[in-house]
Amino acid sequence: MKIVIQRFNGTKTWDQTFEISKEEYSGKTLLGVLLHIKQTKDISLNFTASCRSAICGACAVRVNGHSYLACDTKMEPLLAEYDNPDMIRISPLGNFRVISDLVVDWEPSIENLRKIRPAITAKSEFSEKDGCIQNQAEFDRISKQWDCILCGCCASECSKLEADSSDYMQPFVFTHAYRAAADSRSKDEMLHLKPSLDNGLWMCVHCNECANRCPKGINSHEDIANLRVMAMRKGLKDGSGPGHAEAFLLDMIEGDGRLNEIKLALRSEGVFANMGKMDIAMNLMMAGKMNPLHIFGGEKIEGHDELVKMVNAAKKAEQQGAIK
Ligand code: SF4
Ligand code: SF4
Numbered sequence: 640m641k642i643v644i645q646r647f648n649g650t651k652t653w654d655q656t657f658e659i660s661k662e663e664y665s666g667k668t669l670l671g672v673l674l675h676i677k678q679t680k681d682i683s684l685n686f687t688a689s690c691r692s693a694i695c696g697a698c699a700v701r702v703n704g705h706s707y708l709a710c711d712t713k714m715e716p717l718l719a720e721y722d723n724p725d726m727i728r729i730s731p732l733g734n735f736r737v738i739s740d741l742v743v744d745w746e747p748s749i750e751n752l753r754k755i756r757p758a759i760t761a762k763s764e765f766s767e768k769d770g771c772i773q774n775q776a777e778f779d780r781i782s783k784q785w786d787c788i789l790c791g792c793c794a795s796e797c798s799k800l801e802a803d804s805s806d807y808m809q810p811f812v813f814t815h816a817y818r819a820a821a822d823s824r825s826k827d828e829m830l831h832l833k834p835s836l837d838n839g840l841w842m843c844v845h846c847n848e849c850a851n852r853c854p855k856g857i858n859s860h861e862d863i864a865n866l867r868v869m870a871m872r873k874g875l876k877d878g879s880g881p882g883h884a885e886a887f888l889l890d891m892i893e894g895d896g897r898l899n900e901i902k903l904a905l906r907s908e909g910v911f912a913n914m915g916k917m918d919i920a921m922n923l924m925m926a927g928k929m930n931p932l933h934i935f936g937g938e939k940i941e942g943h944d945e946l947v948k949m950v951n952a953a954k955k956a957e958q959q960g961a962i963k
């Protein structure tokens with residue numbers, strides 16, 4: 640088979656093709672194959688790896704555009720995922736600056752992690768003598784997030800980062816912000832919530848790619864949603880994001896059960912902000928994607944009563960503390 644590896648020497652990017660026999664890749668992991676190539680075919684190939692046990696997070700790369708933890712990916716099942724098992728293309732993680740070959744720059748991500756204060760500041764009721772005790776349920780709420788190994792697979796797939804990374808942090812940074820904010824021992828969730836809000840919490844586009852690719856089964860998308868809930872409960876509703884979320888709920892319960900695109904835009908951003916978007920609205924109407932009469936509401940969707948009952952039951956359960 641052919642393995643094409645994207646190379647970069649600091650100035651120039653090129654593809655290098657390696658011929659690998661079945662005996663050479665059989666039974667190996669993707670990292671095993673990369674090590675084999677470096678040891679027997681081209682010593683100049685650069686990549687990072689350390690533990691070989693899916694713990695250190697250093698070995699993530701992309702295969703055919705999708706991120707994988709190389710030491711945790713066996714070659715045979717990997718090749719079976721693709722239509723052409725005779726050729727794969729390995730490239731560095733996306734949405735990271737490439738330093739050399741498959742090595743990427745983690746400094747901006749670490750800088751973002753610093754912003755959200757990942758270490759907790761313990762409540763004053765805890766002491767050095769008695770420790771910071773939490774019960775099983777409190778630990779369970781954040782135990783999954785503790786599994787994050789900072790591999791970057793989620794960030795590589797993130798649609799928002801790909802579109803514009805200037806106002807957004809890597810998905811795992813939000814996961815660590817949620818882990819710290821939701822920790823029952825934490826003195827002040829705002830220490831973690833505020834920098835999340837200031838760095839794009841409401842900009843996630845809900846593609847769910849982060850959750851799809853995480854080798855540890857962590858759902859950063861859900862952690863982002865939970866941080867948003869925390870912010871709404873604290874009354875932090877500045878910007879169009881919270882208005883957008885409330886409009887969804889209003890349409891579901893008080894409206895006909897369908898998203899009302901016209902009201903949604905007005906509620907989220909207000910009349911003045913939308914005046915400049917009349918051309919977009921006209922185009923949507925011409926394409927039949929927006930009905931101006933919809934502003935007066937429409938016929939209720941089938942099962943609307945049940946939908947309202949479900950939402951009200953969830954609200955009641957939340958008030959009674961059954962949902963956190
Ligand atoms: S769901 Fe949000 S955070 Fe996750 S990959 Fe998509 S845009 Fe990024
Ligand atoms: S959340 Fe998952 S994919 Fe993202 S860095 Fe952590 S372990 Fe890797």
Ligand code: FES
Nearest residue numbers: 689691696698710
């Ligand atoms: S080498 Fe440590 S996670 Fe792969």
